[in-house]
Amino acid sequence: MTSSTEHGDPPAVTDAPPALEVRDLGKRYGDTQAVDGIGFDLDAHEILCLVGPSGCGKSTVLRMLAGLVTPDSGQVVLAGRTVDGPDGHLAPERRGVGIVFQEHALFPNLTVEANVGFGLAGLGRSRRRARVTEMLALVALEDHAARYPHELSGGERQRVALARALAPAPSVLLLDEPFASLDQNLRVQVRDQVVSVLRATGTPAVFVTHDQGEALALGDRILVLRHGRVAQIGTPQGIFHAPVDRFVAAFMGDADFLPARVVDAVVESELGERPAPDAPPTHAVELVVRPDDVSFDVSPTGSAVIDGVEFQGESNLYRLRLASGAVVRSRRPHTEVVPVGGQVTARFSDHHRSPVLIAGSEPSGPRRDDPQALPEPAAVRTSTDRNRNAASASSSESSFL
Ligand code: ADP
Secondary structure, X not given: OEEOOOOOOOOEEOOOOOOEEEEEEEEEEOOEEEEEXXXXXXXXXXXXXXXXXXXXXXXXXXXXXHOOOOOOEEEEEEOOEEEEEOOEEOOHHHOOEEEEOOOOOOOOOOOHHHHHHHHHOOOOHHHHHHHXXXXXXXXXXXXXXXXXXXXXXXXXXXXXXXXXXXXXXXXXXXXXXXXXXXXXXXXXHHHHHHHHXXXXXXXXXXXXXXXXXXXXXXXXXXXXXXXXXXXXXXXXXXXXXOXXXXXXXXXXXXXXXXXXXXXXXXXXXXXXXXXXXXXXXXXXXEEEEOHHHEEEEEOOOOOXXXXXXXXXXXXXXEEEEOOOOOEEEEEEEOOOOOOOOOEEEEEEOOOXXXXXXXXXXXXXXXXXXXXXXXXXXXXXXXXXXXXXXXXXXXXXXXXXX
């Protein structure tokens, strides 16, 4: 964070606190540990997406940040001010945060203008009117000021909700599945509008979504939650390309898992070899293989078989059964049509980046009681020695790239 001096000196570095600091936050409901010691910071102007499967604790985290739920443990600090902690709990209306929920929660008996101005009672009449006009211009609804909520489309209602939440200039905006009630096309459109409003106002935001595509598109960073804990936090690219475990890999996109070995800084797998300079030597690993990572050539001597195909419009998604019995998916242009049952040679796609390697089983692997559990990969033989079984997935230490 920088600021300029009155003498026009170069900006000086200041110690402005993060917009939000969350430390070791916990919440239990009866036997359910809904949130289990999570922590993160939110920088000024940053959009953080909280993503995870249903029931992993996303809404509970957001509600605690808003002050609507009191944590059992931990600390919430907003712009340097502790609002939850050992010394107590600050009421929602005194936190200076804005909230946008899935259901727009507009007052049905108030006009758009009155809805947006609702939280501005402290301002004089003319300043209030000016602020409402400014907010409606921001969400491009100036012409709808006199309408009532039932006279708006779903997307317009959500933009009014956003304008209302931003009107008091909150220090942080909290959004809980704000687009869930919109259909797909509108959703993308409203999402883009909301992000550009957040960017234009410089408002830091925590966004809850169960949709990994939305998180990848929206977030400066993503926090993946699982069973109330932080599974991984990082940039969208980091999370997608370097997941720490199977759960994150599979949650953030289509993923298959192939056993592999690292020998002399080369990873060997049934899809071929790739350099892996950072991998520990002679280490049994799993490869995270996404459909765009896999190519194939039709060949009567190929050892893989097309097991199935799903038409996805722009592309076809093929299921390939490799010689070992392992199954990987391959996304190909819709112009290429290969019949089910055809023999092919499968390989890494050209220009495929270094393969992502992860340790394969517990604690990063699936749990038996986990609804997100994934099948264990079939044992494979390496590309270099088809008669030798590759080591199975390792239960060893943490993941690596
Ligand atoms: P998500 O938003 O990720 O779907 P939630 O935060 O809503 O998850 O819920 C996390 C867990 O806490 C779930 O098991 C849910 O049933 C439970 N839970 C949430 N709110 C309450 C509540 N008010 N009373 C009891 N259990 C709750």
